[in-house]
Amino acid sequence: MINIHPSAKISNLAIIGFIPENFKDEREFDTTIDENCVIEPFVIVYAGSYIKKNTIVKSGAQIGVTPKIKPELIGAKIGENSHILSNAIIEADVETGEKFTADQNSFVQFGCRFGDFVGIGQSAVILSYAKIGSKVRIHTLTMIGDYVTIGNNCFIGPNCNLTNAPHPKCPQIKICEKDYAVKLKDNIRIGANATILPGVIINNNVIVGSGSVVTKTVEEGIVIIGNPAKIIKETKDLICWDKEKYNIERPY
Numbered sequence: 001m002i003n004i005h006p007s008a009k010i011s012n013l014a015i016i017g018f019i020p021e022n023f024k025d026e027r028e029f030d031t032t033i034d035e036n037c038v039i040e041p042f043v044i045v046y047a048g049s050y051i052k053k054n055t056i057v058k059s060g061a062q063i064g065v066t067p068k069i070k071p072e073l074i075g076a077k078i079g080e081n082s083h084i085l086s087n088a089i090i091e092a093d094v095e096t097g098e099k100f101t102a103d104q105n106s107f108v109q110f111g112c113r114f115g116d117f118v119g120i121g122q123s124a125v126i127l128s129y130a131k132i133g134s135k136v137r138i139h140t141l142t143m144i145g146d147y148v149t150i151g152n153n154c155f156i157g158p159n160c161n162l163t164n165a166p167h168p169k170c171p172q173i174k175i176c177e178k179d180y181a182v183k184l185k186d187n188i189r190i191g192a193n194a195t196i197l198p199g200v201i202i203n204n205n206v207i208v209g210s211g212s213v214v215t216k217t218v219e220e221g222i223v224i225i226g227n228p229a230k231i232i233k234e235t236k237d238l239i240c241w242d243k244e245k246y247n248i249e250r251p252y
């Protein structure tokens, strides 16, 4: 069944409750669009999706897409007050919290979970079963690997890679990548172009400098830079570059 709240504005050129031709499951799926949602032209909302109130889905975006490698999945849940921009693709079995933003051309693979206030930058890629907390910004062109976990209040800069496979294409990779997916705890900031290698855990309040390659687990409250990344100071000792002008001494 398709449930569209009367206050929702749905373009005539959008498809709501879409079921792909080759979808095998013959159960009925409810597709719900809550109050005040706006669905622009050329959006496809797959059957079984639930788009909560005040959410805007811009033209060309697709929600709840059945993945090629998981043909049994369909539909996604998008939290209230969210903003899905043009050509963003959110696959099936994804659930977001409120105020979720997916920028243009971003891609969220099946099975991912998000807390509230999460933003995904342009062309960023979040691979399957990643679990991301609340108040997290993932910047443009960043790749978050399968099964990676990110805590609350984190910033991942542009063009970063959070990895999971220590030895790609090893015959056991599908098992081992779950164990080795990167884990970020809370209040972590990662500068542009950083790579976090498989098996690394980054503990609370860490800053990773731009361009770093992090090869080992990082203890709480430190700043690391370089390839391989090394400790340069404690996070609490970071000083603003012009504290008079910006009226702040310590950013963290």
Ligand SMILES: CC(C)(COP(=O)(O)OP(=O)(O)OC[C@H]1O[C@@H](n2cnc3c(N)ncnc32)[C@H](O)[C@@H]1OP(=O)(O)O)[C@@H](O)C(=O)NCCC(=O)NCCS
Pocket: 157, 158, 190, 191, 192, 193, 207, 208, 209, 210, 211, 212, 223, 224, 225, 226, 232, 238, 239
């Ligand atoms: C890591 C970081 C937080 C350190 O800030 P800071 O403590 O104020 O750094 P400083 O400018 O005092 O630099 C300390 C030293 O580390 C070096 N350094 C700083 N950042 C570095 C980095 N990313 N890689 C290599 N060396 C770095 C500096 O050259 C300096 O070396 P020196 O003492 O020999 O002159 C900062 O440099 C950084 O990378 N910020 C992230 C920026 C970013 O990517 N933002 C993304 C948003 S678009």
